[in-house]
Amino acid sequence: MAEELIIAQASKAEKYTTLLPQVQALCTGEPNLVANLANIASALKMTFDFFWVGFYLVEKEELVLGPFQGPIACTRIAYGKGVCGSSWKQNETLVVPDVEAFPGHIACSSESKSEIVVPIRKNGQVIAILDVDSNALNDFDGIDAQYLNELCEWVGTHCF
Template identity: 65%
Template sequence: MAEDLHIILGTKEEQYKTLIPQIAALLQGEPDLVANMANTVAALKEQFGWFWIGFYIVKNEELVLGPFQGPVACTRIRKGRGVCGSSWAQATTLIVPDVEQFPGHIACSSLSKSEIVVPVLRNNEVVAVLDVDSSSLNSFDTIDQQYLEQIVNLVNFS
């Protein structure tokens, strides 16, 4: 497939439904995990224009920064710390409408206002998280959760 995305306007759900097959096509046949994470976050950033999006990978009992799009980020996060570390510890997607109201939020950038973190599970174990930050409050909802959970499952972390 050509590496050009077909960016569409429409509802959030319409945008995801058009983007998911394009991401699947980008990843098809590519065995390199870093390349696949990088293309996934780039495609999401292009389509939605979020402030920051990237993967953190579980390494030696901490989350380590992986491929991302956006300004420089926190490099390491301990389990249970901030939204990413909490999502990892709970093995569940967390939607935070206002990061200032999240106990223990790690402010990698003061411009981040809302966040969603989706854990990547393999064999019932969190191996990474997808972190998405918006510069607006209340940017994420269950539609984002549903489709971002599908998207992280397209990336072969096994």
């Protein structure tokens, strides 16, 4: 078990390429979903100093708050509502440069300014969502989408 992360002082892409194998090693062999999701959220927050990082788990027609790092959050989000519910419904990653401009945005924190939401799938079905918020506008891009999609694909096949 790792006691600390090696955090690259480099470009965003280099940080992700350093982080992802560490996260995989940290979770490999640990069967507890909550422990793994908690460590993944912590690793992402530590590496990138994101405002909020967490998971929502699909339960019937709602997303229910799972492990996260950051200020308190919305506990339940309906299917198709807000950025998280929309990502679930559309089964696709959503990069939102300005959350105030997103129709139906659910303001769990007024400090959140931009967001990326990535579905986690098992057997093609969305089973959870990774939600990452920033307190800066336009903080996420294609690099985040690429690497967070890669991470979530791994999480869906190895942690659930």
